[in-house]
Amino acid sequence: MTDAxxxxxxxxxxxxxxxxxxxxxxxxxxxxxxxxxxxxxxxGWAAQNTALAALYPALPGDAVPQAMADVMARARAxxxxxxxxxxxxxxSVAILAVGxxxxxxxxxxxxxxxxxxxxxxxALQAHQTFVGExxxxxxxxxxxxxxxxxxxxxxxxxxxxxxxxxxxxxTLLGGRIVPSATGPAGFYMYEDAAGQRITLYILxxxxxxxxxxxxxxxxxxxxxxxxxENLSCAVVGDIPRDVLRTIAVxxxxxxx
Amino acid sequence: xxxxxxxxxxxxxxxxxAHALVRDGQRADDLVQDCLERAVAKRHAWRGxxxxxxxxxxxxxxxxxxxxxxxxxxxxxxxxEDLPHEPATIGGQEAHLDLRDLHDAMGRLPPDQxxxxxxxxxxxxxxxxxxxILEIPKGTLMSRxxxxxxxxxxxxxxxxxxxxxxxxxxxPRNVET
Numbered sequence: 093m094t095d096a097x098x099x100x101x102x103x104x105x106x107x108x109x110x111x112x113x114x115x116x117x118x119x120x121x122x123x124x125x126x127x128x129x130x131x132x133x134x135x136g137w138a139a140q141n142t143a144l145a146a147l148y149p150a151l152p153g154d155a156v157p158q159a160m161a162d163v164m165a166r167a168r169a170x171x172x173x174x175x176x177x178x179x180x181x182x183x184s185v186a187i188l189a190v191g192x193x194x195x196x197x198x199x200x201x202x203x204x205x206x207x208x209x210x211x212x213x214x215a216l217q218a219h220q221t222f223v224g225e226x227x228x229x230x231x232x233x234x235x236x237x238x239x240x241x242x243x244x245x246x247x248x249x250x251x252x253x254x255x256x257x258x259x260x261x262x263t264l265l266g267g268r269i270v271p272s273a274t275g276p277a278g279f280y281m282y283e284d285a286a287g288q289r290i291t292l293y294i295l296x297x298x299x300x301x302x303x304x305x306x307x308x309x310x311x312x313x314x315x316x317x318x319x320x321e322n323l324s325c326a327v328v329g330d331i332p333r334d335v336l337r338t339i340a341v342x343x344x345x346x347x348x
Numbered sequence: 349x350x351x352x353x354x355x356x357x358x359x360x361x362x363x364x365x366a367h368a369l370v371r372d373g374q375r376a377d378d379l380v381q382d383c384l385e386r387a388v389a390k391r392h393a394w395r396g397x398x399x400x401x402x403x404x405x406x407x408x409x410x411x412x413x414x415x416x417x418x419x420x421x422x423x424x425x426x427x428x429e430d431l432p433h434e435p436a437t438i439g440g441q442e443a444h445l446d447l448r449d450l451h452d453a454m455g456r457l458p459p460d461q462x463x464x465x466x467x468x469x470x471x472x473x474x475x476x477x478x479x480x481i482l483e484i485p486k487g488t489l490m491s492r493x494x495x496x497x498x499x500x501x502x503x504x505x506x507x508x509x510x511x512x513x514x515x516x517x518x519x520p521r522n523v524e525t
Contacts, residue, residue, distance in 0.1 A: 105494050109468060111475035111486065137497055140450075144469045147447045147454075148368035153360045159381055164356050167388040 215293035215326030230266030255346035290329030354400035453503035464492035
């Protein structure tokens with residue numbers, strides 16, 4: 093056999109990977125009989141495939157890691173028929189939030205996961221997380237209010253300026269940005285003369301139609317929350333409800 | 349079958365491929381997890397052009413390429429000639445490869461060759477499907493597979509290519525399918 097007649101490796105690879113037109117493949121197969129080197133090469137590749145399949149066997153489908161199963165379960169919760177359109181995202185987020193809290197909030201916030209309740213859950217969680225912080229309750233101190241406002245306005249995509257709650261005896265400690273399922277949210281902390289702290293949670297994302305104040309509670313911690321067209325807010329604190337309500341009204345008036 | 353069902357059904361295949369590609373169980377599962385989260389989040393934007401599994405593999409591959417770019421790992425680009433040559437432990441049987449040798453050899457392949465070879469070997473895809481998932485021309489896929497196979501052959505202690513040792517790195521011509 094002359095060199096010109098020999099099968100090239102390119103031909104053999106194309107043949108082996110099934111990437112060759114049928115007639116060319118048939119022609120090549122016929123020529124293999126006279127080409128032991130080519131046959132050895134094909135056998136070597138087949139051995140590689142067999143060994144790779146043995147080295148990386150198929151994984152059993154029923155042993156999917158929990159974290160992956162959770163991703164799918166959350167997605168399915170998002171697909172329930174009532175949760176369509178504008179409410180779909182909110183509903184999934186609320187279910188997720190309640191799921192993460194492990195039933196802790198379920199007592200007060202279920203059933204009827206709604207966008208507004210989702211805000212309340214997030215606000216309560218943020219409050220519980222940061223209110224007890226001694227050294228770092230906020231990310232930016234009120235003394236740097238100008239810088240804080242610029243930063244938070246930029247991150248949240250709207251003018252962000254904490255309301256003045258001095259009339260209720262609360263002064264601003266400072267603020268931070270907290271994550272939420274729909275993007276960054278603003279979080280402000282206030283303190284009164286006795287060291288009592290309240291927090292204000294602001295999500296730059298609202299819903300038309302519902303403007304009434306609503307109430308949520310987790311243990312002694314209470315929240316009054318409301319949705320505007322492009323803003324969702326919640327004030328949270330361990331203070332009497334009527335005081336909290338006065339603060340909410342004051343914040344609402346200033347945040348319009 | 350909805351998109352979510354199809355995504356869920358693809359998890360074992362994604363994990364198998366990721367485990368072979370990444371060679372570290374935890375990092376492989378992290379990669380799949382990441383892929384699933386992206387797929388689930390984007391499923392309403394996905395236009396349904398082609399099989400769900402191919403779309404998932406594209407997400408996985410792109411994520412893996414991002415990770416490699418972000419943190420290149422040493423050892424992928426060692427020239428074959430510089431490697432210590434250890435013969436396969438099983439002699440004589442041409443059709444038998446030592447799996448540990450093979451595993452080590454896979455780890456020496458450049459990532460683009462490894463992802464290409466595994467794409468055609470695991471999962472029974474056609475050559476055209478594999479090229480589409482990897483988003484490379486068929487000629488490029490052919491070339492990567494040829495180089496991967498030649499390198500594996502050398503690293504697993506096979507005698508060199510019986511006809512032309514240098515040929516394996518050459519550029520195969522484009523083929524029709």
